[in-house]
Ligand SMILES: [Zn+2]
């Protein structure tokens with residue numbers, strides 16, 4: 258089954274698929290979530306840390322794959338430090354524009370997600386622990402196509418634009434310098450950000466060499 262992907266999302270879908278690995282409906286859900294949030298704020302992807310994404314997911318539960326779609330759609334990534342996981346077990350995304358001090362929260366409509374998850378053709382595979390990569394491709398394609406086909410207003414709801422939002426700047430960029438001081442661990446020789454080194458007598462050690470549990 259060939260997917261009919263909206264042209265505006267095609268390149269991001271292909272890129273996200275390379276990063277994500279398997280085909281699943283939650284990654285495209287994240288793509289659409291991130292694109293919608295950006296469109297509502299009227300901002301481009303974050304080349305640096307212009308945007309901050311706060312995702313309400315935790316780990317090890319359904320739909321966490323959406324984080325990879327959000328990363329590609331917004332440019333808020335683990336590597337740049339402008340993606341935060343709030344650990345609430347929810348699927349909402351708040352996107353903050355640090356320069357404009359504006360933010361918007363968007364979230365998938367719960368009934369749509371639960372209906373697709375519990376009653377869709379994928380349910381019997383998910384509930385038996387079948388890895389996404391081993392689900393029959395036509396079943397997966399059907400779910401992915403549904404995510405791409407639903408109009409924004411059926412799939413998501415969005416809060417209003419919040420103005421005057423203070424978006425903390427961490428990391429490097431936007432006139433702020435992150436943690437650039439590194440040292441070598443006196444025991445293993447690995448480079449370690451100085452702030453993370455532990456003092457053991459005269460020695461400065463990385464956390465692993467200092468014995469994390471005992472420090
Ligand atoms: Zn996935």
Ligand SMILES: [Zn+2]
Nearest residue numbers: 442445463466
């Ligand atoms: Zn060490």
